[in-house]
Amino acid sequence: MLLALFIAGVGGLYLMVRGYAQQTADTAYDQLLRASALSIADSLQLVDDEWRMDMPYAALALLEQAPRDRAFYQVRAGDGALVSGYPDLPAPPTDGASDDAASSQLFKARYQDQPVRFAWMERKIAGPAGTRSARVLVGQTSEARDALAARVLWRGTLALLGFTAAALALAWWGLRRSLAPIRRIERELAARGASDLQPIKAPVPEELDTLVHTLDGFMARLAENLDTLRLFIAEAAHQLRTPLAALHAQMEVALDEEDPAEQRRSLLAVLRNAEKLSRLVNQLLSDASVIHRSNVRQFQPLDLSELLDQAVYDSVPQAEPAPDVRLALPVDGAPAPALGDSLMLREAFKNLIDNALRHGAAPDGHIDVRLERDGARWRVTVSDQGPGIPPALAHAAFERFVRGPNPRSAGAGLGLSIVRRAVDSHHGELQLSNRVGGGLDAVILLPALPHES
Structure with missing residues (x-):
């Protein structure tokens, strides 16, 4: 894209140079035409109410600066009578007439199958019978001005090509320097092992x-x-x-x-x-x-009430004999919206309930599973009536394959580590605290989503 924009910019500069070259050549040779027409007009005199003219050599000398071009002139009286010059030169456009006798106008036309540039002006002199006017018309072929425009264009193009080459070289050098750090990173990564x-x-x-x-x-x-x-x-x-x-x-x-x-x-x-x-x-x-x-971490909106109910249903039948598990959800069946991964949270709830069933269920006791709102969070609490957790294992209990000193049933020591990883992934909190009178409270705090209106 940058290269296309650069090429378009260079093309625009070339068009500007070409226009400037043509304008420069036209300006130079138009001044010669104007000067020649003015010189001829100054040589006109009104004698006995008739126009007389002595062709000035200065007018011809000005046009001789373009030796390969042909020059034409014509002088006509105000009534159209030919005073001197070529009788069949094209007439100037009528909309280019000027009231200023000292001004000259320019136009282009074809004459003798060649493009010719003309300059014309009027000469007014007050005579006995009133003010008389004459029109002076001077033309020149465009070979010299075209050659001058070509020379200016060629030199401008050379300068533009030099600028383009310098800009490309500078851009290439700048890109190499800019990309050098990336190449160093590439070489370092390519030389590394997979691990x-x-x-x-x-x-x-x-x-x-x-x-x-x-x-x-x-x-x-x-x-x-x-x-x-x-x-x-x-x-x-x-x-x-x-x-x-x-x-x-x-x-x-x-x-x-x-x-x-x-x-x-x-x-x-x-x-x-x-x-x-x-x-x-x-x-x-x-x-x-x-x-x-x-x-x-592909989280989606979910209902914690539904997940907790499924976790209790999946966990309780696996324990024998069937324990007394009491599930308390928000009143009126209201949903508990949250953002998370349903599989991870369901596994966390199941492991927490299973942990309470295996290590905290008393023979005549029960296990409470509660879901309640706690400000901007949901609180999931699993309470048992077991021996609790020794203070020395308060932090080690979350490590993998770690079990208590006197486990009440067989286990792998992965339950709490699974719960901890799932809760941390949801930016929640996991808290374990011994209950007064015996038992353990395992609390999960998860960010809540606002209810949809």
Whole structure:
């Protein structure tokens, strides 16, 4: 686009130079024509009421400055009678007449199949019978003026070509200098390995600071995601290796047992290990899904009441015997609008409820799940009647594969870490606090959307 604009600009300058060259040549030779016409007009005299003229040599000398051109002149009286010169010269246009006797007019016409430039003027003299007038017409072919215009145009074109070449060279040099920092960044990135996501070290000008800073931030986030993925793979492999080995060993023991009772006990152990392994795999998949969706962050409007109801429905039937879970939603079935990822939030609610069912459900107690408005946020509270959480584990409980010192049931230690990642992705808060008299309150605070009018 810049090149097209530059070419258009150069074309416009060429047209300006051509117009200036023609104007310069016309101005120079028109002055000669005017001077020659004035010289002839000054030589006219009125004698006995008749016009007399002695052709001045100065008028011819002026026109001889263009030796290759032909010159013509004509002098006519006011009544049209020819005084001197060529009788068949074209008459000047009638709309170009002037009342000023000292002024001359110019026009173009063809004469003897050649373009001719004419200058004409009137000469007025007061005589015995009144004021008499005569018209002086001087013409010249345009070969010399065209040659002068061509010379001026050629020199102007040479200057324009020199300017164009200098401008292109300057632009090429400026672009190379401007793009040099980008080429340095390109070479540095091309020389890196696939796992090298360190900040860019190549020096860049001030104009590229924001771009490089943004690129460094992107690589830092990518490195963090890759580290998380590598850690996840390593921990998943470590966590799956033990139950798989135990499951294999228990299956061998069951196959070797001949006593049906002992074989049944071995198969029950296999079943418990399989359930534990199934729960571990499900939580690992849930953790991986939450990690992925937290990086993508494609949030949409949703109803927290509906998500919380689904989470309770999905979590409660998995516990045996069926516990007493009490769900309290906003009154009158009013929606709880928020902006987020429904899968991540549903997994967070399910893990929080499942955590309360596994570690906080008392034999005769109940679990409360409440959703209520708290200013500009929604508060989701899951309350149990278990032993609570030791103060020493208040922060470590959110780490992956971390469990309490005396777990009441089998688990993978991923539940709270999944909840924490999902809540952080939604710019919310997760709070754990022990209740007076026993139990734990797990609170999630999420930004609310205003109700639609």
